[in-house]
Amino acid sequence: MSTSKESGKMKSIVFEVLRYDPEKGGVPHLQEFTVPLHKGMTVLDGLHWIKEHEDPTLAWRSSCRMGICGSCGMFINGLPRLACTNQITQLHSDRVVIKPLPNYDIIRDLVPDFDRLFDRHRSVKPYLIRRDRIEQNSPTREYFQSAEELQNYIQFAYCIKCGLCLSACPTAATSDDYVGPQALTQGWRYLADTRDEGIEEHSEALYSKHGVYRCHFAGACSQVCPKGVDPAMAIQLAKQAAFLKSLGKCQDRPGAPVTPPIENWVSEKQVPKAPAPTVVRES
Amino acid sequence: MQHRYRNNLGLWGWLGGGRYGFDRYAYALHRLTGLGILAYFLMHIFVTGTRLNGPEAWESAMNFFDNPLFRVGEFLVYLAFLYHAVNGIRLVLVELGLLVGKPGLPSYPYSNSVIRHRPVLVGAMVITAVLVLFAGADFFFLTK
Amino acid sequence: MRESRLWFWHILSAVAILFLLGLHMGIMHMGTVLEALGLGSTHPTATAEVFARSQHLFFMITYIALLGTALFHGLYGFRSILCELSLSQSLQKAIGRLCTVAGFALFLYGTYVAVRVFQMKGV
Structure with missing residues (x-):
């Protein structure tokens, strides 16, 4: 054989x-x-x-x-x-x-044991937070977001929670308190998402004593990431945003509005009806 | 009874760059030089404080430190300063979100901020090396 | 955010130190270059020169500025490193306070030295 x-x-x-x-x-x-x-x-x-x-x-x-x-x-x-x-x-x-x-x-x-990874991930509240809970839970339409705005965070949304970054991180090697590259990136992913209104909620862990400022750009997290998420960049962008905000160079953005109805929208009545069936099933 | 084994790398995670990139070694060296400079600086405050007791006190302090051991130590602090300063400029720029590029849809083979800013790191190390060579020449040969 | 504020000062002090310590190290270690340019001497630690600089207003002010910025930058960096060691919360707080107290004490001492030496006449 x-x-x-x-x-x-x-x-x-x-x-x-x-x-x-x-x-x-x-x-x-x-x-x-x-x-x-x-x-x-x-x-x-x-x-x-x-x-x-x-x-x-x-x-x-x-x-x-x-x-x-x-x-x-x-x-x-x-x-x-x-x-x-x-x-x-x-x-x-x-x-x-x-x-x-x-x-x-x-x-x-x-x-x-990934408890550490998932606990830290939870700490940045990695989900879309909106002030209007009713609209969020029973949406009437989608939130408006342009293709350019999507580019600000789509890369960070590719995270598969494999935990490689945290095992490569020198700060995580000694610090159990460090929020870590994975969770910090996910925190920034929501801060960079124009649809999100939970700036304070995400920022609490992100800019805490054990948040972004414990990153010193050793770069190992981005090197080992199997999905090209680049946590090191996300963390530096988070620092940049906080710095610009403190200088008064940028304001907290308002959450993206619910998309307005599109003009000339084809209503259900205008959609042509399907032709009558040519084969009639006998009951 | 189930036992978990604690597997944190500890201080070796700071110092051991292993197979990670050059940046990881730059990080370790930045930390070590920072601690070295701080230790020297705290001593320096008290040594220069001897000026309070007049020129004689200052001269006796300088005579105490005038031996090869302290001379080499001083040179090491000088090198630590050069590295920490040049690498520090790079870090300030990076940590303010400059030199890391813009986020976008990742496509294979993946690039990242660390790879994109590698030339800056290499440039910083070259500048440090030139300064160190000049410092060595100045410290040991040119200054009498 | 308190940590953000501390970190901004860490970065801003780094930029200030770059100039202040650059000046200091230039005078101390680039003597041959400075002498060639007619700006300094190769014996910056000679007693007469040390006291001459100390009694110059510009140097007194830059010494105090360097002392303050370097203490903040160094001690914040030191606190950062200790924060990353998984110490208990109370110990971390104690370290933070100790750094603050030590920083202020050293700053006061160093400033006292700089001002007193500046005021010494005829040395």
């Missing part, structure tokens, strides 16, 4: 995986596995191979296999990356060293 021919030439690669058993506690240790390599194999594929052939107790978190869900963030060969979007050959190494994302507690093996 062709597969056995290929396996004769097949290269193998050593996986060193950090293991931690929450039942026993103690210090995590690295365990080696030899994994046969095939073309296009991702780090996640390698972990699946280990689980199927070597050790079914190996634990990690993953779901979509295509860089959308943000579940399989791991510390792979010295950088936080998604296991699913990184092919083993692209790591240019015969060893793949996989550890759980740093700056999060380890639940088991490669599974980090």
Whole structure:
């Protein structure tokens, strides 16, 4: 068979995986596995191979296999990356060293505890806040926003909450209080959204003692972001906005209005009726 | 009983740039030079305070510091100042939202503010290097 | 926002320090260049020169300005670093207060020195 021919030439690669058993506690240790390599194999594929052939107790978190869900963030060969979007050959190494994302507690093996990420994310109130709650809950029309205004925040809305930025951030390495690049970016995403009216609500955590001013532009968050969200830029823009505001150079913008009815809107009455059915179903 | 393992990098997260970009090392050095300058500055306030007791007190203080150990220490503070100042100008500009570009729809391969402003970082380091070379020449060879 | 205000002063003091400390370091360490331009000397720490500068109004004012801005910039930076160490809230507050008190005390001491030396006659 062709597969056995290929396996004769097949290269193998050593996986060193950090293991931690929450039942026993103690210090995590690295365990080696030899994994046969095939073309296009991702780090996640390698972990699946280990689980199927070597050790079914190996634990990690993953779901979509295509860089959308943000579940399989791991510390792979010295950088936080998604296991699913990184092919083993692209790591240019015969060893793949996989550890759980740093700056999060380890639940088991490669599974980090994301409570910290989600708690901080909640703290910036990452949702559209409007003064008119009735209109927001039972909308009559959409809020007006131009294509140019969309550009101000669309990049930051691409965040998949994979948590890589927080594990790369030097401030987060020592500070549990730091709001962190992910949440700060999401806070700015809403401040930059013209439809939002919750400037005070988002600003509270954003401009707190442990907010944007604890970022010193080490740039690691933007370097590791798998979606091009660029948290470092969002944080600097948030600082810029606060600075300009303090100089009186910019005012709090009013929330975007509800789109007015479009003139010459084709009413339901003017829409031509569908022709009568040509086939009549017998009951 | 389930145990969580605390996996914060701690101070190594500040100092260890690892495989991250050059910016991360610039960050660590900025922090270290800042602390160094602050320590020197606090001492400097008291040392220059000896002027209160007249020229003799000042001269005896200067004689105390006139040895190779303090001379090298002074030079290190000078270098720390040069780095902190040049890198600081860059940081002020960046932290005021300049030099980071504008947000837009991300398209693959992704670029980011750190990559876009990399030439500024390199430029700042080149300026620092030139100043350091001149400072070394001035400090050890030109000044008698 | 209190933190925003403190940070703005951190940035503004940085710009001020750039000029004030630039001047100070220029005089202290660029002696050869200044001497070539006929603006300074290669012995800026010689007693006579130190006291001559100290008794010049321009230098007294810039010394005090540099002292104030550098203390604020340095101590805010120091507080930033300590804030990032996951210390307890009460300890963080205590550090903030200690930095404020130390900053004011050092500023008063340094200003006293600068003014007294400025007033010394015939040194």
